[in-house]
Amino acid sequence: MHYGGMVAYNIPHRLGRFMFILKKRSFVNIFSIFSIAIFLTYYYSIFKINYLNNDYQIGLDFLFEKSGFFIHQSPYINFPHFSNLSVLLIGVVNTLLVSMCGVISSVLVATLITSFFISDIKINKFIVNFYVNSFRNIPLLVQILFWYEILLHIMPTVHYSHNFLGILINNRGIYIPYPLLSIWTVFLLILLVVCLFSFKIKNFLFNIFSIFIFTFLILNSKWSIPFISKFNVKNGFRIYPEFLALYLSLTLYIGAFLSVNFISGYQSIPKATIEAAKALGLSKAQQYYHVFLPVSLPKIIPPSLNQALNLIKDSSLGVAIGFPEIISLFAGTVLNQTGHSIEIILIVMLIYLIINLIFSFIINQYNKKVRVWNEN
Amino acid sequence: MKIKKIIPYIFSFIIMIVCIYYFLIFFRWFFLDANFLGDVSMCHVSGACWIYVIDNFKILMFGIYPSDQLWRVYVISFVSMLCVFFILSPYPKHKSFVCVFSIIILPLAVYCLMYGSFNLVRVPTNYWGGLFLNLLISFIVITISFPIGLLLAIGRTSDYKIISLFTTFVIEIIRSVPLITILFFATVILPFFMYPENVYDKFIRILIMYSIFSACYLAEIIRGGLQSVQVGQNEAARSLGLNEFQKLYLIILPQALRLSFPDIINQFILIIKSSTLVTIVGLFDILTIVKTTLIDVKWAPYYKEAYTFVALCFWLICYSLARYSQYIERGYKLYR
Numbered sequence: 001m002h003y004g005g006m007v008a009y010n011i012p013h014r015l016g017r018f019m020f021i022l023k024k025r026s027f028v029n030i031f032s033i034f035s036i037a038i039f040l041t042y043y044y045s046i047f048k049i050n051y052l053n054n055d056y057q058i059g060l061d062f063l064f065e066k067s068g069f070f071i072h073q074s075p076y077i078n079f080p081h082f083s084n085l086s087v088l089l090i091g092v093v094n095t096l097l098v099s100m101c102g103v104i105s106s107v108l109v110a111t112l113i114t115s116f117f118i119s120d121i122k123i124n125k126f127i128v129n130f131y132v133n134s135f136r137n138i139p140l141l142v143q144i145l146f147w148y149e150i151l152l153h154i155m156p157t158v159h160y161s162h163n164f165l166g167i168l169i170n171n172r173g174i175y176i177p178y179p180l181l182s183i184w185t186v187f188l189l190i191l192l193v194v195c196l197f198s199f200k201i202k203n204f205l206f207n208i209f210s211i212f213i214f215t216f217l218i219l220n221s222k223w224s225i226p227f228i229s230k231f232n233v234k235n236g237f238r239i240y241p242e243f244l245a246l247y248l249s250l251t252l253y254i255g256a257f258l259s260v261n262f263i264s265g266y267q268s269i270p271k272a273t274i275e276a277a278k279a280l281g282l283s284k285a286q287q288y289y290h291v292f293l294p295v296s297l298p299k300i301i302p303p304s305l306n307q308a309l310n311l312i313k314d315s316s317l318g319v320a321i322g323f324p325e326i327i328s329l330f331a332g333t334v335l336n337q338t339g340h341s342i343e344i345i346l347i348v349m350l351i352y353l354i355i356n357l358i359f360s361f362i363i364n365q366y367n368k369k370v371r372v373w374n375e376n
Numbered sequence: 377m378k379i380k381k382i383i384p385y386i387f388s389f390i391i392m393i394v395c396i397y398y399f400l401i402f403f404r405w406f407f408l409d410a411n412f413l414g415d416v417s418m419c420h421v422s423g424a425c426w427i428y429v430i431d432n433f434k435i436l437m438f439g440i441y442p443s444d445q446l447w448r449v450y451v452i453s454f455v456s457m458l459c460v461f462f463i464l465s466p467y468p469k470h471k472s473f474v475c476v477f478s479i480i481i482l483p484l485a486v487y488c489l490m491y492g493s494f495n496l497v498r499v500p501t502n503y504w505g506g507l508f509l510n511l512l513i514s515f516i517v518i519t520i521s522f523p524i525g526l527l528l529a530i531g532r533t534s535d536y537k538i539i540s541l542f543t544t545f546v547i548e549i550i551r552s553v554p555l556i557t558i559l560f561f562a563t564v565i566l567p568f569f570m571y572p573e574n575v576y577d578k579f580i581r582i583l584i585m586y587s588i589f590s591a592c593y594l595a596e597i598i599r600g601g602l603q604s605v606q607v608g609q610n611e612a613a614r615s616l617g618l619n620e621f622q623k624l625y626l627i628i629l630p631q632a633l634r635l636s637f638p639d640i641i642n643q644f645i646l647i648i649k650s651s652t653l654v655t656i657v658g659l660f661d662i663l664t665i666v667k668t669t670l671i672d673v674k675w676a677p678y679y680k681e682a683y684t685f686v687a688l689c690f691w692l693i694c695y696s697l698a699r700y701s702q703y704i705e706r707g708y709k710l711y712r
Binding site for chain 2 (some may be wrong): 028029032033036043046047049050051053119121123124127133134136137138139140141142143145146149150153313314316317319320327331335341342345348349352353355356357360
C-alpha cells in the first residue's frame with residue numbers, strides 16, 4: 001500500500017520523510033526501471049549476436065534504389081525505374097483510397113439500416129437483425145475471399161462484357177468513360193469551382209450559370225470511352241475486381257458494426273425527448289434533424305471514429321487477394337526483393353501509427369468539445 | 377394525409393418481397409436443389425454440391441495431420457470442448473479449477489499429445505491444420521492473453537509513473553497496428569531476438585505475438601471497466617484496512633470485470649474471427665486448406681460451397697458466443 005505525498009507530510013523529520021518515500025515508492029520505481037532495462041539489454045544482446053552472424057546491414061539506402069516492377073493498379077503513372085519510396089507512397093495512397101471509399105459507403109449503409117430500425121414497421125427490424133448478426137459474425141477475410149471469387153466467376157469474359165451506358169463490366173473489372181484533361185477543361189473546372197463557392201451551395205441546383213458551365217464541360221471535352229479490342233478492353237477508367245471485392249466486403253462488415261453504434265445512439269435518446277418533439281408538432285424530418293441528431297451524435301461519433309480506424313487497419317487484408325496496398329506492396333514485394341525485413345516492417349508499423357495518432361487526436365478533441373457542451 | 381401514411385408501408389413491403397425472393401433463391405440453392413449423396417459428377421448446376429464438404433470433411437477439420445495419429449486430436453478437442461463447456465456454464469461449481477486447468481495444464485497437454493513426447497510419434501506443427509488449428513489458436517490466445525491483459529490494465533492505472541508509462545507505451549503502439557504486421561513481425565523479425573541454436577517454431581512465435589496483441593486490446597477494455605467503478609468503493613476498501621492486493625481482488629476487479637463483460641466477449645469473438653489471418657503467414661488453417669482444395673480441377677467449380685461452409689462454421693461459433701454474452705448480461709441485470 002502506498003500513501004503518496006499526502007500522508008508523508010505528517011512525518012515531522014525531513015530525513016524521516018525522505019526515508020519513508022524512499023522505502024515504498026522509489027523501491028518499486030527503481031525495481032521496474034531495472035527490470036525493463038535488463039529485459040531490453042538481454043534481447044539486445046541476442047539481437048547483436050544474430051546481427052553479427054548474418055551479413056545483414058541495417059540502413060535506409062534501399063528506399064532510393066530502383067524498384068524494378070510495374071504496378072498496374074496505382075493512382076498515378078509509375079515506372080519500374082522509380083524508387084522503392086514511390087512504391088511505398090503508392091501503397092499508402094491505395095490504402096487511404098480504399099478506406100476513404102469504405103468509410104463513406106459504410107456510413108451510408110449504416111444510416112439506411114438505422115432508418116429501417118427507427119421505422120414503426122416490425123418486418124424492417126427483422127431485416128436489421130438478420131444483416132447485423134450475419135455480417136458481424138463472419139470473419140472479414142472469408143468475406144473478402146468470397147466476394148473476390150464471386151466477382152471473378154460471375155462476371156462475363158471480355159468479349160461478352162455487359163455494356164451499360166458506355167460502362168463495360170467484365171471479369172477484369174469495370175471500365176468507366178472519363179473526360180480527358182486539356183487546358184480548356186481545366187479552365188472550365190476552375191470556373192465551376194469558383195461559381196460553386198461564390199454562390200450559396202443551397203442554390204446550386206437553381207444556379208443556371210453553373211449548370212451551363214457543367215454541361216459545357218461535359219460536351220466540350222474529349223472523352224476516353226472504353227471499347228473492346230482483340231484481347232483486352234482499351235481506354236476508360238478501370239476499377240479492378242480486387243478493389244471492388246475489398247471495398248464491398250469492408251463496406252458490409254464495418255457497416256454492420258457502425259449500424260450497431262448508430263442504433264445504440266438512437267436508443268440512448270430519452271423517450272421524453274422524442275415525445276416532446278412529437279408534441280411540438282415537428283414533422284419526422286424536423287424531429288430527426290433538430291432533435292435526434294444533436295442529442296445522439298456525441299454518443300455516436302467517438303465509437304464510430306474508432307470503427308473508421310478499424311476499417312483502415314482492416315484494409316490491410318487486401319494482401320489476401322493481391323490488392324496493391326501498403327502491406328502487399330511494401331512488406332510483400334519490396335521485402336522479397338531487398339530483404340530488409342526489419343526496416344520494412346518497422347516503417348509499415350510507423351505509418352499505421354501515424355494514421356492512428358491523427359485519428360486519436362481528432363477523437364480527443366471531439367471528446368473535449370462534447371465535455372464543454374455538456375457542462376454548458 | 378392518408379397516402380403519406382401508406383407510402384412507408386408500400387416501401388417496406390417492396391423491400392420485404394425482394395428479401396423473400398432472394399432468400400427463396402438462396403434456400404433453393406442451399407437445401408432444395410442441393411446434392412448430399414453420390415458422386416461429384418452427379419451434381420446439378422442449380423444446387424449446392426455439399427459432396428465437396430462431405431468428401432473433404434477430415435481435411436477441412438484437422439488438416440493434413442497423419443490419419444493414424446488422429447486419435448490425439450480427438451482427445452485434445454474433446455477435453456478442450458469440455459473445458460469450454462464448464463467455463464461457460466452459468467453454475468460456478470469447480471470453475472476456478474477448470475480455469476487453472478485450461479490455463480496451465482491444457483497447453484502442456486496440447487504440446488505433449490499433439491507435438492508428441494513420451495514415445496509418441498513426433499508430428500511437427502506444419503502438419504497441424506484445419507478448423508481445429510483456428511480454434512486451438514483462439515483458445516490458447518484467449519486463455520493466455522486474458523491474465524496478461526489484466527496485468528497490463530492494472531499497470532496502466534497504477535500510480536507508479538514508470539510502470540504506467542511503460543504499459544501505456546506498449547499498449548498504444550500495439551493497438552495502433554493491424555494484426556497482419558504483428559504476424560509478419562512474429563515470422564520475420566522475432567527470430568532475430570532468439571538464440572540461433574533454438575529459434576522457436578513459427579506456430580509458437582505466432583501464438584506469442586498474437587496473445588500479446590489481444591492482451592493489449594483486453595487491457596484497454598478492462599481499464600475502461602476499472603475506471604467506471606465508483607470512487608467510493610476504492611475509498612471504502614481503504615478505510616476497511618484492506619491492502620492493495622485485497623482491494624483489487626475482492627472489491628474492484630469483480631465489479632470492473634462485470635461492467636466490461638460484454639466488451640470482453642466481443643474481443644474474444646474478434647480473436648476467433650481474426651485467427652483466420654494466419655493463412656497469410658502460411659499456417660495450414662481452414663482458409664489455406666479451402667484454397668488448396670479449390671486448386672484441384674475436380675473441386676474448382678464449388679468455391680461457393682466451400683466459402684459458405686467456412687462462413688457457417690465461424691458464424692455458428694461467434695453468434696452463439698454473442699448470444700451467451702447477452703444471456704449472462706440479462707443475469708447481471710436481474711442480480712442488481
